Amino acid sequence: WRCAWRSAPSWTVTCGRRRWRSSRSESRSIGARAVSSVVFSGAFGNAADGAVVTITGPATSRTQTNDGSGFYGFVDLPPGPYTVRAALPGLTPVTNTVSVVSGVVTNVNLIVSTNDITPPAISGVHALNISDTSVTIAWSTDENADSRVDYGLTTSYGATVTNGLFTRDHSVALTALAPGTLYHYRVTSIDPLGNEAVSGDFTFTTNPSGVVNDIIIDNPAASVNGAWGTGNSAGDRFGADYRFKSQGAGAAYLQYTPTIVTAGTYQVYEWHSVGGNRTTNAPFSIRFDGGSQTVFVNEKVSGGSWNLLGTFRFAVGTGGYIRITDGFADAGQVVIADAVKFVYVPPLLGPSITAQPQSQSVKATSNATFTVSAAGTTPLSFQWLFESTRIPNATANSYTRLSVRTNDAGSYFVLIANAAGSVTSSPAVLSVIPLQPPLIVEQPRSQFAVTGGSASFSVVASSASPLQYQWFFNGAQLSNRTELPLSLPDVQAADFGTYHVQLRNEDGTVLSNPAVLGLASAPEITALLTNGTHFNVAFDTEPGPTYSLEYNRVLTGEPWQTLTNIAGNGSTASFDDILSSEPTRLYRVRIR
Numbered sequence: 001w002r003c004a005w006r007s008a009p010s011w012t013v014t015c016g017r018r019r020w021r022s023s024r025s026e027s028r029s030i031g032a033r034a035v036s037s038v039v040f041s042g043a044f045g046n047a048a049d050g051a052v053v054t055i056t057g058p059a060t061s062r063t064q065t066n067d068g069s070g071f072y073g074f075v076d077l078p079p080g081p082y083t084v085r086a087a088l089p090g091l092t093p094v095t096n097t098v099s100v101v102s103g104v105v106t107n108v109n110l111i112v113s114t115n116d117i118t119p120p121a122i123s124g125v126h127a128l129n130i131s132d133t134s135v136t137i138a139w140s141t142d143e144n145a146d147s148r149v150d151y152g153l154t155t156s157y158g159a160t161v162t163n164g165l166f167t168r169d170h171s172v173a174l175t176a177l178a179p180g181t182l183y184h185y186r187v188t189s190i191d192p193l194g195n196e197a198v199s200g201d202f203t204f205t206t207n208p209s210g211v212v213n214d215i216i217i218d219n220p221a222a223s224v225n226g227a228w229g230t231g232n233s234a235g236d237r238f239g240a241d242y243r244f245k246s247q248g249a250g251a252a253y254l255q256y257t258p259t260i261v262t263a264g265t266y267q268v269y270e271w272h273s274v275g276g277n278r279t280t281n282a283p284f285s286i287r288f289d290g291g292s293q294t295v296f297v298n299e300k301v302s303g304g305s306w307n308l309l310g311t312f313r314f315a316v317g318t319g320g321y322i323r324i325t326d327g328f329a330d331a332g333q334v335v336i337a338d339a340v341k342f343v344y345v346p347p348l349l350g351p352s353i354t355a356q357p358q359s360q361s362v363k364a365t366s367n368a369t370f371t372v373s374a375a376g377t378t379p380l381s382f383q384w385l386f387e388s389t390r391i392p393n394a395t396a397n398s399y400t401r402l403s404v405r406t407n408d409a410g411s412y413f414v415l416i417a418n419a420a421g422s423v424t425s426s427p428a429v430l431s432v433i434p435l436q437p438p439l440i441v442e443q444p445r446s447q448f449a450v451t452g453g454s455a456s457f458s459v460v461a462s463s464a465s466p467l468q469y470q471w472f473f474n475g476a477q478l479s480n481r482t483e484l485p486l487s488l489p490d491v492q493a494a495d496f497g498t499y500h501v502q503l504r505n506e507d508g509t510v511l512s513n514p515a516v517l518g519l520a521s522a523p524e525i526t527a528l529l530t531n532g533t534h535f536n537v538a539f540d541t542e543p544g545p546t547y548s549l550e551y552n553r554v555l556t557g558e559p560w561q562t563l564t565n566i567a568g569n570g571s572t573a574s575f576d577d578i579l580s581s582e583p584t585r586l587y588r589v590r591i592r
Helices: none
Strands: 003-007 011-015 018-022 034-041 052-057 060-065 071-074 080-087 094-100 105-107 110-112 122-128 135-152 159-174 182-190 196-198 202-205 215-218 223-225 229-231 242-246 253-256 264-271 282-288 291-297 307-314 321-325 334-337 339-345 352-355 360-363 368-371 373-375 381-386 398-401 410-418 421-424 428-433 439-442 447-449 455-457 460-462 468-473 486-488 497-505 508-511 515-519 525-530 534-540 546-552 561-567 572-578 586-591
Touching (some): 094 105
Antiparallel strands (some): 135 159, 182 202, 368 398, 468 497, 497 508, 525 534
């Protein structure tokens, strides 16, 4: 018996007077006392096209050459042991043994292998059908391989979903995810010979809880009417394949029917692959709540992406649909039916203020910032106003008034608007506190001193905050002289000159008037009077030094005694000395 077969989406096998039909994904039932299965190039990889299969057993030897399906089958075999051999040019032949039993069909997969050490090439990794708790991860490989997705909250992943089916178009569903959460993921594919390929890191974010999820329908989930072909050669396709058809009368179609859970407005998108034989007027008939509309798409351009067909209202249920028909005008072209998407458009909500701008008090020259929080359909626009006058370029949800002055005090508002309306905030009142730099109440005073004597400068000031001092001498800052008062305990010639002090607080600085330290003049007694009972001594003073009035009985030979010490203040000092028993008394004034 010699069997012949052809591949449609299933295989038709004819062996003599018998005829069978079998799918590669189903068990094969081609009769009793038979051996059948598929020849693969690589373990459960690609079906081998043109493999020569020979079965040898009790008093029989038969040979077949298979086609692109890889299927082979031998029927009406005498019971007993058999050897099955598959060979394909350029690959290592494979031989297997099998026992044929009456009434039993034996399946034997035959694998012709190579020394392949090249891992699959991974491409097109993407996340689709993202909901609040689930997502589908899809990718492609350049050869048949299995599927694995590692995922988690970090690049350490932690969770894995696998699918052992060997395929070029991979799709793995992840479920039980947390709403509104960023996930990391990577994909891995291993070919039948154990060569492994691992992608880089990718991310997706699940929808927040309560968000209406997008609805994506690929062509395998669409209902088909008429003879449509299936293609997968276009690299910009969505998913594993797409459907195509030549020009017709419009009776043939693919219908994509969404199950609408939330009634409302949806944006409807289509996805097609481009090509030189595509129609420029692909008809998309949209049945929505309250009517229908046909939108024509030029499929020669804008392939490999979602293209908006329009925005339509859909009721709950399955009453709405998208139909792609063969009723287009340009003969000799084809229409592509690949995938459609429905994106829910939430109803417009007018703006509402969730946090009003707050009144505040700031010091002059400081910055004042007002902030508002609002909810509503985006985009929201903002316009700040000062005393009902629009502030130029103040169009964010916060506004900062830089280096405020007293004339910036007043009421600030914000107008918030979107497509559904507008709302104005409550007034936020800005109070500006004037600056209070130091105020000098008493300036440092000029004074005189003698070399080796002492001097001291001070200042009296009022301030609303702590003060800092810095003294200067002849215009130059005195290092580390920040005390009050400034004391000079041992005046030298280099210390005579002009002094002033800088006062600083958190609101500003102020400089004192200059105060001069001069060399004191030699003292001189200007008057010496007596009224018979006591002497009155008078002498001129200068500010700063201390004047000591001393007396003695004789000019020399005895120590001088101090009568009094008088602080010089620039006026004439006088002292009454009540006479003692001495007949004579001498006086002198000494500066120190």
